[in-house]
Amino acid sequence: xxxxxxxxxxxxxxxxxxxTMNKGQRVMVIDKLIQRTFxxxxxxxxxxxxxxxxxxxxxxxxxxxxxxxxxxxxxxxxNKG
Numbered sequence: 001x002x003x004x005x006x007x008x009x010x011x012x013x014x015x016x017x018x019x020t021m022n023k024g025q026r027v028m029v030i031d032k033l034i035q036r037t038f039x040x041x042x043x044x045x046x047x048x049x050x051x052x053x054x055x056x057x058x059x060x061x062x063x064x065x066x067x068x069x070x071x072x073x074x075x076x077x078x079n080k081g
Contacts, residue, residue: 007031009052016069017055026061030054 007029009017021027034049057064 007050007052009055012069013052013055021055021057026058028056028058 032051036047
């Protein structure tokens with residue numbers, strides 16, 4: 001059986017990570033593991049989705065500065081309600 005791993009990040013997590021981290025940078029991730037079973041042409045298949053809920057720099061290998069999110073991101077979340 002082949003496993004397919006996906007790592008979707010929630011909108012604000014993905015946006016903040018893309019603004020503050022660089023490709024190749026070591027990160028720490030907190031996630032939720034979701035396993036799905038489905039059938040294709042009579043064959044049972046499984047996927048595992050790792051849904052990212054929190055992400056940040058791995059401080060063992062680098063230092064980081066932390067600040068508040070932009071007011072636009074905070075306003076958008078409040079409007080989702």
